[in-house]
Amino acid sequence: MVSGPFGAVKEQSSGLxxxxxxxxxxxxLAFDPSFTGESGGQPRNVASPDINTEDFSAAVDYLGLHPSVDRERIGVIGICGWGGMALNAVAVDKxxxxxxxxxxxxxxxxMSRGYNDSVTPEQRAKTLEQLSRQRWDDAAKGTPAYQPPYNKLRGGEPQxxxxxxxxxxxxRGYHARAVNSGNSWTQTTPLSFMNMPILSYIKEISPxxxxxxHGEKxxxxxxxxxxxxxxxxxxxxVIIPGASHVDLYDKLDVIPFDRLSSFFQEHLV
Incomplete structure (x- = not known):
């Protein structure tokens, strides 16, 4: 099964x-996480580490009951933000x-520390204060406020x-249902991520x-x-020479599909 990237839909990288x-x-099986794309749930465009970890296990439930699937030979591919969710899910789902x-x-x-862990404790506290109070605003209105549209360039952005x-x-990758294609997450979506380190039990994936x-660049x-x-x-x-983060979304000459295939052929036995 395949899901990701964070804010994408199954018609994009995971479907490819x-x-x-x-x-x-x-x-x-490529699937849309809960509350996004064609999956159900209200309000729309909400993410959380617990729900999105559960999404992978729900997909395992489905595949394990499908007549064309050997339930003892199930593997997972998680892309971008759903790479972390996949690791969290597999650690608990044996x-x-x-x-x-x-x-x-x-x-x-x-979300809790910023890129390269650059967020200070004071910045974190300020963000938590703001988002906590946003919950009152959302509750009073009966509907969540949303962040600004994603991936709109205004000039001066990093590469x-x-x-x-x-x-x-x-x-190249636009899809109307994708959060990242000019839509947005709810303003309070980061709250559930900010004190929930999903890779705490990564060792339990073993054996x-x-x-x-990942891309070299x-x-x-x-x-x-x-x-x-x-x-x-x-x-x-595996580090792919010369590749950027997004190159591994859809570039067929960059994504190492032969390595993916041999990995699962070796281990799904």
């Missing part, structure tokens, strides 16, 4: 991964036999933000194997390197 793996002989985290984000780390725009906001894949590379260091054997970290 599922299609490519299906062509290599695997039964595949039915999954192997997991890949590609171009991974740890969303609990980036990785330009890369996100090039994927989500152009014909099942985990494969990390990705701004997010440190997430995979940190998670790889924390994980127990068997584990592998």
């Amino acid at each position: 991964h599922a299609q490519e793996m299906a062509e290599r002989g695997f039964v595949t 039915r999954v036999k192997a997991v890949v985290a590609s171009t991974m984000y740890d969303m609990t780390r980036v 990785f933000m330009v890369d996100y725009h090039d994927y989500y906001s152009t014909p 099942r194997p985990v494969l990390f894949i 990705a701004h997010s590379r440190y997430f995979s390197e940190t998670a790889y260091a924390a994980a127990a054997e068997p584990k592998e970290l």
